[in-house]
Amino acid sequence: MSKPSVLKIKVVTGDIRPIFKQIIDGIRLEIATEKLSPGSKLPSYRGLAMQLMINPNTVAKAYAELSKQGLIESKKGLGLFVSENRQSLSDDEREQKLAKAVTVFINETVHLNYSDDEIVEVIKNKLKEIKTT
Amino acid sequence: MSDFCISTKNLTKQFGKKLALNNLTLNIPQGGIHAIVGSNGAGKSTLFRLLLGFDTPTSGSCTLLGEQSDQLSARVRGRVGYVNEEHTLPGWMKVAAVKELQQSFYPNWNHDIYNKVIAYFDVDPKQKVAGLSRGERAGFNLSMALAQRPSLLILDEPTLGLDVVARQSFLEALMFAETEEVMTTIYCSHQMEEIERIAEQLIIMEKGRLINNSTPDDFCARVSCWVADWDAIGSILRNKNVDIPGFLSHREIDGQQHILVVDQGDDFGGFLQKQGAHDIAQLPVNLERAVNAFLTANHNKPVAL
Numbered sequence: 540m541s542k543p544s545v546l547k548i549k550v551v552t553g554d555i556r557p558i559f560k561q562i563i564d565g566i567r568l569e570i571a572t573e574k575l576s577p578g579s580k581l582p583s584y585r586g587l588a589m590q591l592m593i594n595p596n597t598v599a600k601a602y603a604e605l606s607k608q609g610l611i612e613s614k615k616g617l618g619l620f621v622s623e624n625r626q627s628l629s630d631d632e633r634e635q636k637l638a639k640a641v642t643v644f645i646n647e648t649v650h651l652n653y654s655d656d657e658i659v660e661v662i663k664n665k666l667k668e669i670k671t672t
Numbered sequence: 673m674s675d676f677c678i679s680t681k682n683l684t685k686q687f688g689k690k691l692a693l694n695n696l697t698l699n700i701p702q703g704g705i706h707a708i709v710g711s712n713g714a715g716k717s718t719l720f721r722l723l724l725g726f727d728t729p730t731s732g733s734c735t736l737l738g739e740q741s742d743q744l745s746a747r748v749r750g751r752v753g754y755v756n757e758e759h760t761l762p763g764w765m766k767v768a769a770v771k772e773l774q775q776s777f778y779p780n781w782n783h784d785i786y787n788k789v790i791a792y793f794d795v796d797p798k799q800k801v802a803g804l805s806r807g808e809r810a811g812f813n814l815s816m817a818l819a820q821r822p823s824l825l826i827l828d829e830p831t832l833g834l835d836v837v838a839r840q841s842f843l844e845a846l847m848f849a850e851t852e853e854v855m856t857t858i859y860c861s862h863q864m865e866e867i868e869r870i871a872e873q874l875i876i877m878e879k880g881r882l883i884n885n886s887t888p889d890d891f892c893a894r895v896s897c898w899v900a901d902w903d904a905i906g907s908i909l910r911n912k913n914v915d916i917p918g919f920l921s922h923r924e925i926d927g928q929q930h931i932l933v934v935d936q937g938d939d940f941g942g943f944l945q946k947q948g949a950h951d952i953a954q955l956p957v958n959l960e961r962a963v964n965a966f967l968t969a970n971h972n973k974p975v976a977l
Contacts, residue, residue, distance in 0.1 A: 552868040555956040557889040589848055592840070593869045594705060 543580040543618065550591050558593055562601035570610055570621055581611060581619040676735070677702045677824055677856040678723060683732035685718050685880075692718040694880035695732070700873075702823075705857040707871035707888075711967050715880040716860050720826060724752065737823055750778055753822030757829040759809040763802030767795055767812060778820040785849065786819035792845040793838075807838025814845055825857045831866065843870060864960040876966055883966065888959055894934050895920070895962035898941070902929045902949035914947065920965040932957070932965040 548565030550558050569575040581587075584602065588595035602619060605611045612622045648658060678700040685693040693715045700706055710716050721727040723734055725741045734741045739748045761770055775781045793811030795804065804812065810830055817825060827846075831839045846857070847870060861867055867874065867888065874891050876884040884891050905922060908914045917940065918933040929949075933940060941952050957965075 552865040553958050553960055555958050557892065557959075558868060559889070585848065589844070592843065594847060594872060596704070596872055 541580055543582040543586065544575060546582055546587060546590070547574070548591075550593065558591075559597050559601040559604070562587075562591075562598065563604055566601070566605060567610065575621050577621050577623045579621045580617075581621070583618065675702065676700060678734070678736060678858070680719075680723075680734040681732055683719075683722065683734050684730045685715075685722060685727070686730045691880050693722070693729070693732075696877075696880060696882055698875070698882050698885065700856065700858070700875075702856050703854050704872040705859055705870050706873040706875055707867045708858060708860045708875045708877060709862070709867065709963055709967075710877035713879075714877040716877060717828065718880075719877075720828065724749075724754075750780070750820070751823040753817035753820050753825040755810070755813045755817050755825075755827045755830045757832040759806065759813050759830075761801045761809060761813070763800065765801055766797070767799050767801060767804070768797035770801060770812075771797070771816060774816045775819070780821040782819055782821050785821065786815050789815040789818050789845045789849045792841040792849075805838075807834045807841070810834055810838065810842055811845065814842060818845075818849060821853055822855060823853070825855055826860075827857065828860045829862070830859075831861065831863065839866075846870070864963060868959055874963075876963065878967065892957065892959050892962050895957050895965055896933060896936060896940070897955045897957050897961075898931045898933065898944060898952065899928050899955060900931070900944050900949040900952040901927070902931075902944060902947070904948050905929050905931070908947075917943065920969040932961075934966070 546566065546569065548562065548569065550561045550565075552558070554561060556564070566575070566581075581602070582590065584595040584598045587598045591598075602611065606613065606619075610622055611619050613619050653661075676699045678698065680696050680698045683693050683696040683698075684691065692713075696715070696719070698719075708716055718727070722729050723736050723741050725736075725744050728742060736744060737748050737751055739745060765773075771786070775783075790811065793808050793815070795808050795812050795815075801809070801812075814830065831842055834842060843866065859867075859871065871888055874884060874886060874888045875882065876891075884894075908916065909922070916931070916933070918936045920932040920934055922929060922931045924930070928951075938954075941954065944952050
C-alpha cells in the first residue's frame, strides 16, 4: 500500500478559526499551490491527529468538509486522495467567489489612479499569460 | 435503558446556605470527549460525587449509565474509570502490586491496553509508588483506568501540575491508545489549549447551573466582540438605565470600548448606533476569550468596581 503524503500544515490554539477550519484552509492551500498533487494520498485521521496532537474526530470533520467540496475523495479500503477531477462549483458559488475576489481587488487598486481601461488591460494580459504557460 | 451516559434532572445540592448545584439538568450522550469547564466552586466535583452515589442530592435525580446514582450496581461501578488531579495512590506499595490489586477489582481488565498506555511513561513495575514523579503517577493512573475498559472515564483536572512533556504523553495516551470500545470521556480542565485540541463537546457550568452544552465551535460562534467609540457606556453600566442585550463584559482600550456579548447578530450594531455609539466594528473571538467572558460575566466583584 502506498504511503500517504506528508502534510506540512500547522494548527495553533487560541486562533479565531477553530482547528478543523485551520486544517481545511491548510490542505486547500497545499492543493492550490500544488504541493499536494491530484491523486496523492492523504494521512489517516489518526496519523494526522497524532502529527497535530488533536482529537482524530476533528480531522474526520475537516476531511468530511473537504470531501463535500470535492477536493478530496475516498477510495474504498485504500484511504483518502486528492481528487483527480475536481467537482465544479455551482453557478451560484462561482458567482459569489468571483464577486468576493473582485471586491478585494478593487479595494486594493482603486486608489492607484489607473484608468478603468488600463486596469482591464492588465488583467487581460495576466489571464493570457496564465493560459499560455 | 436510556441512551445517555449521564443524565441529571433538576439536580440540586445544598450545603448550608450555599447551592452547590442549582436545578441542573444535563444530558451527556454516549461516546466522545466532553470537556467540563467552570470556575472553582462551579459544582463540578459535587456533580461527580452525586453521580457516583457518594452523596445524595437535596432534590432532583441523576442516572449513570442508565442506573439511578443512589442505587448503582457493582456491575455499573466497574464500568466507570476515574482519574483525579491528586493521583492519590498508596505510596508504600510497589507499582506492580497496585496494578494487581486494581486488576482484581475489574473483570474487563485488558493487559494489552495497560502495557500500551504505560509505555508512554517511564514507570518501572518494581518501583514504589512514592518514588514516582507526579507525571508518572498520572500516567500510571491513566493506564489503570484505561485497562479497566470503562464505558465512562472521568478525568478531573488530570494534567494539573504536570510539566509539558508529561502533559503531552498524557494527552497522547488518552487520545491514541487503542481502546476499541465506545468510551465516553468527561474531561474537567482549565487548560483551554487542551480543550481546544481534544474536546468534542464543551459543557460550561457556573454556580451550580449549566450555561452551555454544545461543540466548542458553536459556543465560540455565540460570542462576539464589538468595538465602538461609545462614551455613554460608563454611565449606562453605572446607572443600569439601559439594558445591553447579551452583555458579558466590557473594557476600554485606547478610548475605544470593547464589548463582549452573547447570542447577538448583526443587529447589535444597530443597537449601538441607536445608543449614540460610532465607528462600530465587530471582531471575532477565540475560544479562550469566549469562555473567559462567560465565566467572568457573573463573577463576584467588589461593589466599588
